[in-house]
Amino acid sequence: MAQTRFRFALGDRSSWWDDPMIGHRGGPNKIGWPIFAVLFLLPFLVPVTRELATGGEPLWTRVLMALLVYGYGACYVVFPTVFRKPRQVKLTFGAVMLALGLLATLLVDTSPYILLYATATLAFLFPAGWAAILDTLALGAVAVVLLADGRIQTDGGDLISVGAITLAMFFMANLVRAVRRLELANQEIATLAVANERQRVARDLHDLLGHSLTTITVKAGLARRVLESSGDVGRAVEEIREVEGLTRSALSDVRLTVSEYREVSLAAELAGARAALRAAEIEADLPYAVDNVLPQLQSTFGYVLREAVTNVLRHSGAERVGVRFGRDWLEVADDGAGAEAAQGNGLRGLTERVGGVGGTLHSGPRPGGGWVVRAEVPEAEPPAVQAVRAEPAGGLA
Template sequence: MKMTSPARGRAVAGQALTARKVLVYWMDGAVALLALTLMGMVVTAFAEGTISVPHAVAAGACLAGTCGLFPFLLREAFDTRPAPSVRLVLAGLLAVGALALVPPATAGTGDGMWAMVMFLWLSAAVLYLPLWAAWCTGAVVLALTTATVALLTRQPWQPVLLVQAITAVLMSVAMWLWRWLWWTIRDAHDGKEAKASLAVAEERLRFARDLHDLLGHSLSVISLKSELAAKLATRAAAEGKAAREMADVRRLAVEALAEVQVAVDGYRTLDLDEELDGVRAALEAAGARCEIDAATAGLSPGARVLLAWAVREGATNVLKHSAATRCSITIRDGALEMRNDGVRVPAEPRGAGGGSGLRGLAERLAAAGGAVTAGPGPAGEFVLKAVVPA
């Protein structure tokens, strides 16, 4: 399984942050350009002598206040939809003041350019307000700007209303889409992070399950053979056999190390026939007679691997949790049944989820469309059943 590296995760996070900065700074630049244009109208009106110094200062201050607060309003509402704030109300009051102080020379041009300051505030307000409140606020703003422009330019209110409505809708919708674009980028980034975290969690689960399945059996046999060798070592006549048992312990330790490498690499291949032979040898070494009746010739490679895991887990449970003297293994048409007479009644009933090994086996088989059950049988035996697609 391919895992997302920390460096790649930081790179993706950096790209999302860069996209946010580009969107916000682009809007800052557009607002700054609008502010310079409107401020130029104030300076032009003052230079032509159509407005006084106090009028120019007041208009410039209201304009600068509205445009200066806009970047803060944008950042406040760019990631979430907050409740209307004091800044939003203050910017609205300043925008109304700027509209009231429109220079007569500017109004005389007939284009209503000065009213853009009100629409700029409206475009920020729609990021804070629910839909119905945004419509009501937009209607009030449109009425104010239309009345002001129509009065100062002496034009019929109908064409003025049409122009003002189009401008207001375009600016508000553009601002809403601007934020929606960022939300889409952010959600896509969050989705990638969630996918990467899920991949890491799945890989950890796979590793834990494989480590248990691979080492549980081998370490159980090592423990058994070490105990047997220790007993044999006390008898002079059994020195040769003890040496052989310790040689087996060494071999199993080497195999366990190799199996750890298999788990780390992510490969899960087991040979069913080899596993059956190994289980027979391990159980007989523990003093349990093992009877195997397995028809494996017609099984698919995937079914053979799954059944090999089931055989290994079943044998591990026999070695670790029972004192069995007899164990039978039957395989027919993708169905495995393992019975042993060393059943013990634990404090809690064991089932497919009773132990970590059985849980891992159940998860492995379920992913392939199979199933596993385990528990005491009616005849006083412990029965493990596993079914896989043949």
């Protein structure tokens, strides 16, 4: 499943220069923002317009100043439209707006507050690193010009206020980015949770129905052979009764699997394996108790035993099967030759199950012939007194 990957770490410095969140959701509302922007620009545009209309400068000068001022204001109104544009477009737009803001601040006889429209816009439009550099350069340029023009005493306080507000906008923009990262992280977590749940249900149904249907097939075939060969109706009926019980049990297990309430018991799987192998007329060498297996591993090993026995019944053509287990391992070995065909979804699912508890699963041919499936989950801290482990079924003939 293809997935879009985002950097969710809030302290990821690489996002300061190439933030994938900027422009991802389109920025401010494209309908409501222009109304807000025009209202926010009125304290700047009204006095400037009045001054240009009544000023004594030449007409062409006032026209150029009007183009400068209204072009700067138009940039502030339309800047949300560039949020989804390529980086080059945003850089060009930001540079033009910043240049217009600097010129308006330096050429129009008004407070440095008008630079705030550009610095606040850059804080939201660019990644944090670029916004910090450009805003600092703009404020520094205005400070130098005010100092050279002798206006630092009168307008220096306003410039400091502009810097403080710009800094607040910078942190607000980064807070918005952080919230959007968390939103996307939650979306991806939800998507992964759904995918994992689907994978769990598919794996459980495969393990459940594969074993149950295989056992039902073997027992139904045995009942047919009994009727055809000896006509022993009593034994055939007994096998059919067991088939009926297996189908009811499988139906119940399917319901519990879908609702995630089903638990696998190693002891029950051992008893089921004994019955299935006996019905298939395969000689079984199985333990009679599971007390020496760690309790937290019995459910996982139950799945391993179920799938391994199912593969023996379906693929191996074996005549003999041996099962051994210790505190943290389980091994199923047979003398068949066709189990290699079983490499598929079942063993992949088992590998995931065993890996989920920190273990490993190995399946492959045995020296001398046959097939072996071994699951092992090493203990993090070995107990003070080691239990005597049974020998693996490596010597199975």
